[in-house]
Amino acid sequence: MVEPAFFIRKRKTSNAQRRKNLKALTPLKHYHYNEVKRFTNSFACVVGKGGFGTVYKGNLPDGRKVAVKVLKDSKRNGEDFINEVASMSQTSHVNIVSLIGFCYEGSKRMIVYEFLENGSLDQFISTNAASSIAEWRRTLYEILLGVARGLEYLHYGCKTRIVHFDIKPQNVLLDCNLCPKVSDFGLAKLCEKKESIMSLLDTRGTIGYIAPEMISRVYGGVSHKSDVERQENYEKITCYSR
Incomplete structure (x- = not known):
């Protein structure tokens, strides 16, 4: 009975830390899943795939083109998501991709950033x-x-x-x-x-x-x-x- 209790405590601590990290990111635009689905036309256009997820092209209501990375469901996703959003939210440089916002609803984790025409x-x-x-x-x-x-x-x-x-x-x-x-x-x-x-x-x-x-x-x-x-x-x- 001791071992399950240990894992429960560990999971609660991990989730609490993630919530704390996300709270620091509130100035960023927090999109709801339905919003992302709408401006990506139900994730119709794939522009890239990587080890952490798939990237889709989208168009915001104001006309801006964006890229939306949908992270894969894996054990590291919580850490990957926090790392990427926390890092990019602190940057502003011509040679660093600009973060526009993110979506975090349940298991759905997405990052919205500027779309670059010539790809990788x-x-x-x-x-x-x-x-x-x-x-x-x-x-x-x-x-x-x-x-x-x-x-x-x-x-x-x-x-x-x-x-x-x-x-x-x-x-x-x-x-x-x-x-x-x-x-x-x-x-x-x-x-x-x-x-x-x-x-x-x-x-x-x-x-x-x-x-x-x-x-x-x-x-x-x-x-x-x-x-x-x-x-x-x-x-x-x-x-x-x-």
Whole structure:
């Protein structure tokens, strides 16, 4: 009888913490599920899929185009949802995707953010594979520079430092002018700027883009610099794909 009681207490604590975190986000637009269903035309247009959920295109009543990420139902969803909304709600930068609002009704968890016409960087690379190498290098340089500026803002420009932990081409979106914006903060972690080495209970990221210190502490401790390692890794992989 002791073991069930333990799990009940643990679940109550977890839910209470989530409610506390969401309460801090009340200035953001909180959409009801029926509202989201209406402005996405019953989730008719899929614009992307990822490990955490599916992204749909929508149109707000005021005419703005938006992207709606519907998170999958998994054990980590509560944490993923809190991480992404909490992180994005604290940002305002040209190279960071802008959060518009969210929906949290029962098991339904959705994030509403600005719609970017050119999709993700990996899609753009595939679509423009036939472009001249010289032209592509100039464009790629500007994109990578924008991503670096976005990371610098997350690490040094926010009141609370944000470590992304999943920098890769799929999580870099491009607007109509090919301005890059870092997106998908499901694995992000908030920490104080004075923190140097971070304590993590799990390995975060995508194989092929993970910083070496995330795999083995022989390479040093995990810190905000791990995002820079990921940036360098995906720059190399992106360039080699040409």
